[in-house]
Amino acid sequence: MSLDNITKDSIDSLTPPLSEGDGGRLTGYLNMELLRFSTAGSVDDGKSTLIGRLLYDSKSIFEDQLEAVKEASKRSGTEEVNLALLTDGLRAEREQGITIDVAYRYFATPKRKFIIADTPGHIQYTRNMVTGASTADLAIILIDARHGILEQTIRHSYIASLLQIPNVVVCINKMDLVNFSEQVYNDILEGYKKITNAVKLRNIRFVPISARDGDNVVDRSVNTPWYTGQTLLEILETTPVAHKINSDAARFPVQYVIRPYQDQYHDYRGYGGRLAGGTLSVGDPVIVLPSGVKSVVKSINDFDKELDFAYAPQSVTVHLNSQVDVSRGDMIVKDDAKQPQVGQSIALMVCWLNEKPLNLNNKYIIRHATSETKGIVKEVNFKVNINTLENNFADKTIHANDIAMVTIRTAKPLVFDSYSQNRITGSLVFIDENTFETVGAGMIVDELENVREGSGI
Numbered sequence: 001m002s003l004d005n006i007t008k009d010s011i012d013s014l015t016p017p018l019s020e021g022d023g024g025r026l027t028g029y030l031n032m033e034l035l036r037f038s039t040a041g042s043v044d045d046g047k048s049t050l051i052g053r054l055l056y057d058s059k060s061i062f063e064d065q066l067e068a069v070k071e072a073s074k075r076s077g078t079e080e081v082n083l084a085l086l087t088d089g090l091r092a093e094r095e096q097g098i099t100i101d102v103a104y105r106y107f108a109t110p111k112r113k114f115i116i117a118d119t120p121g122h123i124q125y126t127r128n129m130v131t132g133a134s135t136a137d138l139a140i141i142l143i144d145a146r147h148g149i150l151e152q153t154i155r156h157s158y159i160a161s162l163l164q165i166p167n168v169v170v171c172i173n174k175m176d177l178v179n180f181s182e183q184v185y186n187d188i189l190e191g192y193k194k195i196t197n198a199v200k201l202r203n204i205r206f207v208p209i210s211a212r213d214g215d216n217v218v219d220r221s222v223n224t225p226w227y228t229g230q231t232l233l234e235i236l237e238t239t240p241v242a243h244k245i246n247s248d249a250a251r252f253p254v255q256y257v258i259r260p261y262q263d264q265y266h267d268y269r270g271y272g273g274r275l276a277g278g279t280l281s282v283g284d285p286v287i288v289l290p291s292g293v294k295s296v297v298k299s300i301n302d303f304d305k306e307l308d309f310a311y312a313p314q315s316v317t318v319h320l321n322s323q324v325d326v327s328r329g330d331m332i333v334k335d336d337a338k339q340p341q342v343g344q345s346i347a348l349m350v351c352w353l354n355e356k357p358l359n360l361n362n363k364y365i366i367r368h369a370t371s372e373t374k375g376i377v378k379e380v381n382f383k384v385n386i387n388t389l390e391n392n393f394a395d396k397t398i399h400a401n402d403i404a405m406v407t408i409r410t411a412k413p414l415v416f417d418s419y420s421q422n423r424i425t426g427s428l429v430f431i432d433e434n435t436f437e438t439v440g441a442g443m444i445v446d447e448l449e450n451v452r453e454g455s456g457i
Contacts, residue, residue: 041142042152050211057218060107249338250278276424329371354439358398419443
């Protein structure tokens with residue numbers, strides 16, 4: 001495809017056509033389904049080039065962006081346009097030809113909107129992969145066809161499993177450099193099965209691609225007649241977005257107590273927040289946790305509209321039929337069998353994000369949903385050996401980019417689920433109380449998972 005083919009008209013043609021009665025193109029565009037996905041892989045596997053190719057071949061690049069990339073490519077001495085520069089926005093990234101920070105990019109096709117998190121490949125930036133992939137519906141893991149499965153492939157697959165990303169696409173890239181060999185492709189597939197036996201990955205797809213030349217990225221390649229599956233873009237456009245990470249159990253973390261000091265709302269007391277799971281309806285019996293006080297939902301408001309019910313992830317105001325003590329950090333749940341846990345001793349998997357190592361019995365600010373408290377790490381149960389995926393019970397030192405199972409003790413009770421049940425109520429972060437830096441990200445696990453011994457690969 002010629003670079004001169006990209007025009008503003010071709011970009012405008014990607015948005016949904018105007019139709020009568022729907023408010024026009026903008027309304028249709030805003031109502032399109034959104035898929036969030038992240039890219040991961042080792043250094044120079046071609047993550048940024050792949051995203052650049054997606055943007056380019058789907059005609060999602062404006063002319064001024066393309067001109068800037070052309071100029072940057074010339075300055076770096078590259079004969080052809082380096083599509084990786086579309087995502088490597090930091091000066092250090094362009095100078096070194098690597099990705100350092102998570103780069104978020106947005107594009108759309110006539111079928112769906114996308115938000116991409118391009119994450120770094122270097123080991124020292126693994127923590128950025130955790131933050132970039134934490135909200136993803138799908139993870140793309142790239143493997144260089146020449147080198148096969150590397151340490152970072154295992155690391156990123158494990159993190160995708162830990163974050164319970166519901167869909168994984170393994171792209172075997174740079175197939176042009178191995179003459180589009182079906183045997184090389186099949187050998188990598190067989191090797192990757194060893195990883196999938198050790199970690200819990202769901203809905204895995206494999207695609208042979210050349211990000212540089214565009215083979216099987218947007219358009220099907222004539223160089224891989226032996227591959228009969230979908231192209232990468234077809235997978236992105238058809239993968240279901242809805243998944244069960246946020247459970248059906250109603251979870252409403254209270255963010256703000258609303259008391260309008262006006263005569264018409266003299267006795268009004270509402271609780272604003274965003275549903276983290278399930279639904280709430282007017283008339284539902286509820287429990288306020290951690291206090292355990294019971295009440296009934298009197299009304300639900302969305303700004304100036306009254307609703308009969310609300311569902312995750314709506315932001316609403318809930319009004320109860322009795323004057324109960326509810327504050328920010330409390331959680332309103334249905335009075336049914338699907339109750340969260342309430343406690344101060346919590347087991348979790350932690351990804352350490354800071355250069356300063358984790359210290360046992362050191363105070364950290366623990367931020368969970370809308371609640372904030374102080375807490376300490378009481379015990380390091382084990383550290384994951386990312387090369388073998390075995391649990392190391394002897395090494396209790398946790399440094400940047402390490403992943404470990406720890407037990408924490410908080411100053412006040414938290415209302416939580418396991419991460420496998422609910423991403424929001426099952427996750428928390430550690431904040432340094434002196435620097436206010438986020439130093440760790442934790443995923444709460446069930447008690448039965450606490451002593452699960454890694455089987456390795």
